[in-house]
Amino acid sequence: MGGDGEVLAPCGRCRQLLFEHGGRSLLVETAAGIMTMDEFLPGAFGPEDLEKAK
Template identity: 65%
Template sequence: MSRAYAPYSGFPVGAAALVDDGRTVSGCNVENAAYGVALCAECGLVSTLAATGGGRLVAFTCCDRNGELLMPCGRCRQLLWEHGGPGLLVDTARGVRPLAELLPDAFGPADLGR
């Protein structure tokens, strides 16, 4: 999170996840003056996953500068679904929950074959 770039919101975010091969990957938010092209921490995390050999996300957490847990936005939940699936464990303020509970009826790769 110390590398987050959040000069506009002043709200740095960090994310970390366990990969099925035992690695840990992380990401941080990167803002932009053109707000629509800002990147959430989850985007950085998934980019790190791909750049370091891929794999399947097993467990995920996201927090603010004070260590308070944050929930991924809808776009990021969809991104996490692609790389972790319905069983990805997400650390939430109400305890660890599978991603399927946070993104019911998600669209995924299997839907493209219909």
């Protein structure tokens, strides 16, 4: 949230960290409403993708 209380989108680095630690199903409040990280950051690369590469 911004200083005025408005919902802000997390920066790119924060989005990646949220995705890596919260997973695809993590719920995020956005200006467009509640979304999963998978919806908010489509095509993201996560820890499970490393397992697929082995």
